[in-house]
Amino acid sequence: MYKQTTKVVGLTRVIRRHMLTMVSNLCYTSSLPINTKSQFLFPHSTRTFLSSIHPGLSNKKQLTTFGTHPYALLLSLVFSILYFADGNWFSSTCFRIRRHILNQVFPVVSFQRRVEEAKEMTIKPDVRVSEGKVAVKERTILTGMPENVVATSAVEGVFLGAEVEKEDSRHVVSLGILKDVRFMACFRFKMWWMAQKMGDRGRDIPLETQFLLVETKDGSHLDNNENPIVYTVFLPLIEGSFRACLQGDPHDHLQLCLESGDADTKASSFTHAVFISAGTDPFATIHHAFRAVRNHLNTFRLRHEKKLPGIVDCFGWCTWDAFYQEVTQEGVQAGIQTLAGGGAPPKFVIIDDGWQSVGVDENRENSESKPNTLQRLTGMKENAKFQKEEPKLGIKNIVEIAKKKHEVKHVYVWHAITGYWGGVRPGVREMEEYGSVMKYPNVSSGVAENEPTWKTDPLAVQGLGLVSPKKVFAFYDQLHSYLASAGIDGVKVDVQCVLETLGAGLGGRVELTRQYHQALDASISRNFPDNGCIACMSHSTDALYCSKQTAVVRASDDFYPRDPVSHTIHIASVAYNSVFLGEIMLPDWDMFHSLHPAAEYHASARAISGGPLYVSDAPGKHDFDLLKKMVLPDGSVLRARLPGRPTKDCLFTDPARDGISLLKIWNMNKFGGVLGVYNCQGAAWSATERKNAFHQTDSAPITGYVRGGDVHLIAEAAADEDWNGDCALYSHHSGQAIVLPHNVALPVSLKVLEHEVFAVAPVKVLVAGYSFAPFGLVNMFNAGGAIEGLVYEVVNSQGLVRLEMKGCGKFGAYSSAKPTRCLLGNNQVNFGYDADSGLLTFNIHHLPQDGHRVHVIELVYHLSS
DSSP states (O other): OOOOOSHHHHHHHHHHHHHHHHHHHHHOOTTSOTTTTHHHHOGGGHHHHHHHHOGGGGSGGGTTOSOSSHHHHHHHHHHHHHHHSOHHHHHHHHHHHHHHHHHHHSOEEETTTSTTTOSOEEEETTEEEETTEEEETTEEEEEOOOTTEEEEEOSSSEEEEEEEEEEESEEEEEEEEEOSEEEEEEEESSSSOEEEEEESSGGGOOTTEEEEEEEESSSBSSTTOSSBOOEEEEEEOEETTEEEEEEEOTTOEEEEEEEOSOTTOOEEEEEEEEEEEEESSHHHHHHHHHHHHHHHHOSOOOGGGSOOOGGGGBEEEESHHHHGGGOOHHHHHHHHHHHHHTTOOOSEEEEOSSSEEEEOOGGGGGGTTSTTOOOEEEEEEEOGGGSSSOTTTTHHHHHHIIIIIHOOOEEEEEEETTBSTTBBOTTOGGGGGGOOEEEOOOOOHHHHHHOGGGGGOHHHHHOEEEOOGGGHHHHHHHHHHHHHHTTOOEEEEEOGGGGGGSOTTTTOHHHHHHHHHHHHHHHHHHHOTTOOEEEOSOOOHHHHTTOSSOOEEEOSSOOOTTOTTHHHHHHHHHHHHHHHHTTTSEEEOOOOOSSSTTHHHHHHHHHTSSSOEEEOOOTTOOOHHHHTTTBOTTSBBOOOSSOOEEOGGGSSSOTTTSSSOOEEEEEEOSSOEEEEEEOOTTEEEETTTTEEEEOOOOOSOEEEEEOGGGSTTGGGGOSSTTOOOOEEEEETTTOOEEEEOTTOOEEEEEOTTOEEEEEEEEOEEEETTEEEEEEEETTSTTGGGGEEEEEEEEETTEEEEEEEEOSOEEEEEEESSOOSEEEETTEEOOOEEETTTTEEEEEEOSOOOTTOSSEEEEEEEEOOO
């Protein structure tokens, strides 16, 4: 740990928190190189930080002469006072001076001193802070806000922070009392992973809450309502070296917890620890909040600003649940062969844990076979299992087989962010240059309470070999350059949250995580031009809020094929977590087994998730009928355009615990939407048992209701600006079509582990009596993902619908009248038509040929007067 031995460094520690936001806005932008920011953020870069404000601050004699700007003059005075003050005076008056400076320099409200000056401060039309309350559109969200809470205005909302009397490495402060609302919280039930929790008061908010969405109880979800529901989003952030999260207490206080993870990294003043924003559209409100936070922190980028790797648009296979750590080159080849042979060729492959050179510590070599013995990385190259056939080629051999023989496009491999589960083994000759030292995880109290098994975890007991932060880029670069030279296209980087436990003596959890992620991002950018990286076990905001490069993130805890309690929990978790994670990266809903009792339940959810679609089947153990509902014969998939998320009316219901609610998940395609409905009742994380557990639930079906408007952005797919809201729906299971007028609901009844998927399309009226809505390839879960182009024409007495379709299968559409003819390319085709429902269908028997990317379909109507 850098020891602060000079007064200049002590000065920097005091002012860094308060001035960082202003300095960051003035001194650097997101276009700078990836490591540029570190010189402003870290205590050991004192002179660089000061000289970044003004060159005169780089030496002691010029401390009081750095310009005439009002901020500069004020800072000059503060610098001089604090610089020449002795320690006793400083400790007794620092609190008062800090508060005074903050209130003068920044647009901050302190409830202790501003009540008499301003009865009310309007942050924006939707959010007000006054008299110890936070109110949104005349609806009170928080009451009893303590006097030490400070609020800072922003364009999209308000930042909250707090002043405390004593500097420390951990603080818990109340932001006020939360009652009479409904909320959805994303919290870490394990160090690695989040899940959802619903409630209506502060005491229900779990420890380690990283995202909080609040709904006022009055109002209506339906469109065109004069009393719309108001949604308020709370985002706990990173401030300086501290990471914030939320939690409740038995008295319904919403508490802010701030931690540095290092006993020597202390602070007492925070101004931008939580961001609050509000609006009447929940998804737009969340997006605008993240946009504001991105602009404020300038340490991460949003999902739409990142390059998505090619794996997201093709079918894949991962070795993990097929082999676990016993994966071999022969096993990889067998898995690819059997999938391709059945008509579901994987175009990306992830060689998961089991390919690296690892070993146990010397003093544990006799216990290597014991299951809890922690292994550490001992070399950069592959282990002997991948050197059998061609030792000189190593892992390159299976990569070439996959790509040349089986036409796999992308091959990824797994590694932990610290190299391996136990890190890098110290003292190994090949790894000595990276300065690995043993560290023992120090888990935060919130994680320890939510996950009490951490006390006996092998990492906690046996420690981890941590590569020096100064050498971690060289470590990643050597590893990734070797892999790239073997034809590897990307990496799945696991165990990421462990960094938050290792910051003691290194500036704290935030700084260590930032240094590792900057190095990782730089190495990925240099070695994998397709941005080939999947973040895994990474649900800490320490990591999320410094993600500039990685575009894909695992959305929840694993698919556990042998754990029956996990399946409904998994679907609910990925959907709700995607509300949060989907703003920063594309959520990956994980692999699954196609031959499994819950296979279709998992498969349909993956197909509408908008993320990567891949399985972990053992070779030869596949359900190809199921796979062909997701995968086209060329290995491509019909990916939806957004992260899949719960519908607006499901955001605050509890589909895993309440016994009465179904989960609805929506997504968009180019010319329509998709809506999945799932019964996820019967199992959830238990706050008393501190683990996932079954709970009593009724075995009878639960009935819910679907509307066309459940697809939140369906209006964007409508052909007409004055579209009336009517939608056509196609049921994947029943094979039936129905037209629902605007806000009219269709009942759906499902038992636990049952599901339904609907293709949803806006109805286009060509002329009176002639309406049309395309579903797409209705044999696929995401039918509408096949539609690439759609044009309507009406000329004289003839109506024409022209579509561009990718893939092959059964085409379906709603048509209020029977077409006179149907053309596929230049050929007229026979079609089926049900006059009662308006369902029109015909078969497309093959993929587009002769170099064409899509089929062209024309439906011709003779329009009677």
